[in-house]
Amino acid sequence: MSDRAPDGGTAPDVADDGATGQRGHDDPLVVVEGLRTHYESERLVGGKPVKAVDGVSVEIGRGETFGIVGESGCGKTTLGRSILRLEDVDGGRVSFDGTDVTTLGRRDLKAWRRNAQMVYQNPTSSINERMTVGEIVREPLDIHDWGTPGERRERVSDLLDRVGLRPEHYYRYPHQFSGGQRQRVGALDVSVQAKILNLLADLQAEFDLTYMLIAHDLSVVRHICDRVGVMYLGKLMEVGPTKQLFESPANPYTRSLLSAIPQPDPDAGADRITLRGTPPNPRDPPSGCVFSTRCPFKIRPAEHGDLTDEQWAAIEAFRGVIRERDQARVTVLERLKARLGIDDRFTPIDEIASELLDPVSFPDPVEGTLEEATALVADGNVPAARDRLREAFGGVCEAEAPEHHGIADGQVSRCHRHRPEYEEPGASRDDSGTPPLE
Amino acid sequence: MTGPLLEVENLRTTFVTDQETIRAVDGVSFSVAPRHTLGLVGESGSGKSVTARSILGLIDDPGRIHPDSAIRYHRPAFVQRIAREYPDRVRWVDGDGDADRDGSHDGNAFVTIEAGDGEGTSLTVDRGSVDLVAAPENVVQSVRGGEIAMVFQDALGSLNPVYTVGNQLRELLGIHRGLRGGAATEAAAELLESVGIPDPKRRLKEYPHQFSGGMQQRATIALALACDPSVLLCDEPTTALDVTIQAQILELLARLQRERDLSIVFITHDMGVIAQIADSVAVMYAGEVVERASVGRLFDHPKHPYTQGLLRSIPGLTGEVDRLPTIEGSVPTPNEPPTDCRYAPRCPKAFDECKMIHPEHVPAEEPAGSEGTGADGTDGTEGTHVDETDGTAERSEDAAERTGDAAEHTVACLLYPDAEPLEERLRTHRQRGDLGTAPDAAGADAADGDATEGER
Secondary structure (H helix, E strand, O other): OOOOOOOOOOOOOOOOOOHHHHOOOOOEEEEEEEEEEEEOOOOOOOOOOEEEEEEEEEEEEOOOEEEEEOOOOOOHHHHHHHHOOOOOOOEEEEEEOOEEHHHOOHHHHHHHHHHOOOOOOOHHHHOOOOOOHHHHHHHHHHHOOOOOHHHHHHHHHHHHHHOOOOHHHHHOOHHHOOHHHHHHHHOOOHHHHHHHHHHHHHHHHHHOOOEEEEEOOHHHHHHHOOEEEEEEOOEEEEEEEHHHHHHOOOOHHHHHHHHHOOOOOOOOOOOOOOOOOOOOOOOOOOOOOOOOOOOOOOOOOHHHOOOOHHHHHHHHHHHHHHHHHHHHOOOHHHHHHHHHOOOOOOOOHHHHHHHHHOOOOOOHHHHHHHHHHHHHHHOOOHHHHHHHHHHHHOHHHHHOOOOEEEEEOOEEEEOHHHOOOOOOOOOOOOHHHOOOOO | OOOOOEEEEEEEEEEEOOOOEEEEEEEEEEEEOOOOEEEEEOOOOOOHHHHHHHHOOOOOOOEEEOOOOEEEEOOHHHHHHHHHHOHHHEEEEOOOOOEEOOOOOOOOOOEEEEEEEOOHHHOEEEEEEEEOOOOOHHHHHHHHHHOEEEEOOOHHHHOOOOOOHHHHHHHHHHHHHOOOHHHHHHHHHHHHHHOOOOOHHHHHOOOHHHOOHHHHHHHHHHHHHOOOOOEEEEEOOOOOOOHHHHHHHHHHHHHHHHHHOOEEEEEEOOHHHHHHHOOEEEEEEOOEEEEEEEHHHHHHOOOOHHHHHHHHOOOOOOOOOOOOOOOOOOOOOOOOOOOOOOOHHHOOOOOHHHHOOOOOEEEOOOOHHHHHHHHHHHHHHHHHHOOOOOOOOOHHHHHHHOOOOOOOOEEEOOOOOOOOOHHHHHHHHHHHHHHHHHHHHHHHHOOOOHHHOOOO
């Protein structure tokens, strides 16, 4: 049960995901409620939409620096674009200083985008090829009517100088820069990166800016952000004040993500969590919790409480193969060929099963279920095999989507383990999370 | 095998253009022991990638590897094979590095045998090396194919988009191991499985774009392993990947190293990755190695002001600090022979002499705890290493001494050896510089002329 009841006062189209949990600021400038952005399937029939952003709620305070982190494909960039309404949203609300920007007309929208600027991570695509570098850097100053034109130019030279570019670069076009020089605007090397971060901090102090920083580099986020949100497959898994989130992450995904950062300390890393597998296909997200296919802290169903880590690892590896096949088997023709046995694209499932499951012995009922599933795959009915295995081994994590639970002041996390009947992620470490793959 | 497997000595790779000669790699030396990982770290523009490409002979015009450079590959079986193929380009040396056996053709020899027996097709080699700088192109090519393989940052770019992953693996297996048909398919599937790609037979029939980023990098590692190499050069292989995938790839490399007795040269700008994967580290700056140490020593007792700066500017490490310490300025493009410290313009500890004397590698002193011995102890250590960066004659011998864990900690900075008074230190660096660069200075004049003709 959630410590914080979902906010009853929000608009009806707002997803029920404990929106109040993210209220981290007395004076919110940007309020995002139940935001959903889905991309339609390219296929005509039977395609599922990609839920790039799926019910995200967040508040960003005036003058605050809010970080969104997550791995590629988690929807963090789409979230940023949706907030700027560079994407058509499918549900939810974004309000800026009290105004709902999801309903803005063209003109007002333009004004909103002027107030909210996006700085991209990719140096080449973020630079407008038809503006000189000086113009690009001066643009925000112009918008803010900062000083006189002469002062602005001086300021720009000063800023360029700080990131290691010389004043004569002012009149150059971006394509006249080397890759390395361009990166200086996009920041790659640590020493340059540090300069950019300091620059951002200076600008914030000077212009009273509010930042939403979208990044995959967690150490950068840790350094610069007041609060951080962690995204996985379109969902906000955890939000909290930066220090708290980094020092005592509650959500299994946050824990895994933080533990994966290589520490500049040769003695660190003994208890590193290495996630199994790759992030799931967003077109076919896992049922229940989106992180359930890779979670090292996944709750095992009580009826299988006696299975060892080794047995679980084998079962999860077997399920992984079947899940991937279910997703890979795309066309009707291929399905037909497989059924007729003329497709040699797949290793026969018996072979996979014997490779993954034979080295481990299972109690009879488990063995029976695994054989059942193997037979279903052999018959060409991969989805049924997948369902059968989920029923038997999925547990609560694959059956229900977890709610946001309040952890500490301002820290919320979306995980079944926060429910009183389960152990907290920190207390129980499921080592089947360490790889069958590696 | 007790010595290093791969040894790079005084490597100098230049790019000659109309306006200037870019000295992308300028006198780099390091060695890699069998089954060890050397981390090559530095900012972009420091010459890390050019170093790796030089080892594989992948330097295209207008790039040149200076003929005084040496890249020695030591695997005895390979040295033996090449020695049999090129009997008149073998030179025998005894333990002191002096020419041995009558009739040695020192002039154009590129194979060195230190311990071996026999002649012609019955020649056996227990210890020796092939110098890849002096070797003909087809020898370098066979090293590239079967001895040293490379993994690049851009995984998708190193895979051919129009062939399935299986086709690409089978082709390589055919070339390098003579496998065809079903045997090649089996071997290809095994390779994919060994790099942690589940359901490998299905994956063999897929195209690179159907793989996720992490899986693509696994596939390129599988391709690199297809020729069963002894050395893997990894050029920022995880930089483009997410952290959880990066962690998987780093674990994979560590496992493959154990299983296949691989030596790894790992290039990165990420000190965190270095800390996790490397046994020893060479820190590069503007084409030069400025500090060399075991990974533990480097992180616990960084000596060079540049290394110290790099470690300090990692965000997150410094915790609560509001402003990140930065290294002002950026890496210069080296286009003149070094007559000063290239880091001096950015160095917070620079003094006048830094602009006049080129710092040479000297031993870094013992860690603070064990420093009781004082100047005498330091002098003693130094005595044994003094020849290391000396003239060419005694190099191989000294190099043999600094093998194994490469635990020796050296730093190229005028602040060291810091037990010595300033005048003494300056004299040490000057002396070593004179000895070390004398032949190079002559070569440098002719670098863009005939001297390099005929070299690859």
